[in-house]
Amino acid sequence: MDRLFDHPIITVATAREWLGLTPAGTNQIVNRLEGIGPLREITGYARNRRFRFDPYLRLFEDGGEAER
Structure with missing residues (x-):
C-alpha cells in the first residue's frame, strides 16, 4: 500500500513486481483491493488493465473529498 502513494496508477504486472507473487496471486490481491x-x-479492458489509487488521487482533483 505504501508504494501506491508514489505510484498511484498501476498495472497488475507492477503489483506483481512489488509483491513478488505469482500472476494469479497478484490478481487476487488487486481484485480484492478493487472490491473494497x-x-x-x-481502462475498461479485460487485459492490460490499469488501476488508480482512487482515494488518494481524489485529494488532488478539483473539490477534493471535502466537497463530495
Missing part, C-alpha cells in the same frame, strides 16, 4: 475500494480499474 482503494483501487479502481480505469
Whole structure:
C-alpha cells in the first residue's frame, strides 16, 4: 500500500513486481483491493488493465473529498 502513494496508477504486472507473487496471486490481491475500494480499474479492458489509487488521487482533483 505504501508504494501506491508514489505510484498511484498501476498495472497488475507492477503489483506483481512489488509483491513478488505469482500472476494469479497478484490478481487476487488487486481484485480484492478493487472490491473494497482503494483501487479502481480505469481502462475498461479485460487485459492490460490499469488501476488508480482512487482515494488518494481524489485529494488532488478539483473539490477534493471535502466537497463530495
